[in-house]
Amino acid sequence: MIVLGYWNLRGYAQSIRLLLEYLQVEYKDKIYHENGDEWFNVDKKELKTDFPNLPYLIDGDIVVTESLVIPIYLAKKFKKYELIGQNHDGSFNQKEITFLQILQILKDLRDQLNASAKVPSFKQEKDQIFKENFNLIFEKIKKQLGENSYILGNLSYLDFYFYEVLKVFQFFYPKLSIFTDFIDRIENIPQIKAYLQTKQNKIFLFDRMKNQFYF
Incomplete structure (x- = not known):
């Protein structure tokens, strides 16, 4: 099963979640909480990549990091090339x-x-x-x-x-x-509508972030 690792917030992972939901891919959210101990002291050191970062995606032996790279990997893996602007066969399109x-x-x-x-x-x-x-x-x-x-x-x-x-x-x-x-x-x-109604999506609300910003 694909694992998507990120902090306990929407951030740069939410649009990737929407992509996974649209593709109807089974995946697990690996959530890291605010103190960061599990990420910094354990998983970041053990992640099998030279460029450990959040968000990350683990797909078997493959580890992909960086929020702008993960969706490209997913589109190519599932041969949905049009999701990244390419032709349906993966050939170049302007x-x-x-x-x-x-x-x-x-x-x-x-x-x-x-x-x-x-x-x-x-x-x-x-x-x-x-x-x-x-x-x-x-x-x-x-x-x-x-x-x-x-x-x-x-x-x-x-x-x-x-x-x-x-x-x-x-x-x-x-x-x-x-x-x-x-x-x-x-x-x-349909896939997005269904996801937005789930308990999993409700976890990633904006409101609890308010103390980080000035309104």
Whole structure:
């Protein structure tokens, strides 16, 4: 069985969970709690890779780390190449470049939001920060999406990642109402809809993270 290791939060693992659920792959969440003892003192030392990190994925003898690499491995393993922008047979498609570009842009966007929200002045300046730092990226994604249901035209991992980025933004900006149709579309994919109703998903709520940020 595939094992996905990560902290006891959504973080960079949640969109990978959504991908696993979409693929209907049996997997186990290996959860590390806040003190980090089990990870730093045991598993990190024993993980069979030169680059131990969280999240990690263990698939038999194969160990994959880094949040942007794990979904590529999964798409290739299960021959769902279109999920990473390639053609259905795994051959190159220009969408693959767009996939990687937007994936990195969204990760940077999310990291910037997390960093901004840890600064005390964020509470007073959050609307201005959104206008100056985030709004332009969302406008570019909106243009890329156009009239399509999904960012690349077809469903890809990028859509799961963007969905999670949007949920993070909603956490910090509860009144923010953007891409609501897109969010509904992802949440109504049968496999995702079923997962969102499970006890496992309920573990990874945002609310308990509030003491880490300024609202």
